[in-house]
Amino acid sequence: MIISFEGIDGSGKSTQAKKLMARLSPTTDEILYVREPGGTDVSERVRSLLLDPALHIFPFAEMLLFSAARSQLVEEKIKPVHSRGGIVICDRFFDSTVAYQGGGRGVAESGWLEAFQRTVTAGVWPDRTYLVDVSVTVATDRLTARLGDNASPDRMEQAGASFFERVRQTYLDLAARDKGRYCVIDGSKSEDEVEAAIWSDLQTLLP
Ligand code: ADP
Ligand code: TYD
DSSP: OEEEEEOSTTSSHHHHHHHHHHHHGGGOSSEEEEESSOSSHHHHHHHHHHHOTTOOOOHHHHHHHHHHHHHHHIIIIIHHHHHTTOEEEEESOHHHIIIIIIIITOSSOHHHHHHHHHHHTTTOOOSEEEEEEOOHHHHHHHHHHHHTTTOOOOTTTTSOHHHHHHHHHHHHHHHHHOTTTEEEEETTSOHHHHHHHHHHHHTTTOO
């Protein structure tokens, strides 16, 4: 089973992906947590390129780099666990590319990008995707609190509020189009309330 978490930066999705990992681990024979971009030596190197504020990366090249990191992660880490029947928790997966590079940057329309991602992931697809949805204001406040005074934003976090509004809207459109896979969670609630909502939904899927 593959469970992915999506949302704009600062939505709280990594917090929830890790909570779910901790909750499922004791009762699951094989479980893997991966966060994108990254998760393999190759993908972590690509990640450092993608987040480096000193680099100017053109939007289509950016899309290909995120996809390259993902392809490596799928082949090296996700596929083996998935094919043995294990659970994979993905802290971001290909929907991030559709939302950020498609909706945010406008590199291509969603249908084309989704079809391309089928090739990138070799057809490996989540059984459930939790969209942790918050307003851009809430997300920005959380990120500011997390960054503190001394840290500077990474290359992606430097995009303005209107970029993140487009990303959020693209996620909501994707979720509306694919209600069977997507579950939209109100991420503005407390960490415990968000966790309970995800856990309650997951009961319908777990064996
Ligand atoms: P993301 O992975 O979506 O960027 P994180 O899980 O890293 O977000 O959370 C961003 C910040 O917000 C962190 O400092 C985290 O502790 C905090 N946070 C996460 N979930 C909540 C919540 N439900 N309410 C308030 N703060 C939260
Ligand atoms: P990260 O620090 O992991 O952010 P977060 O904690 O919010 O997940 O940085 C990943 C950044 O890359 C984030 O801004 C989202 C962006 N991203 C894309 O633009 N496209 C993608 O396909 C992926 C996986 C991430």
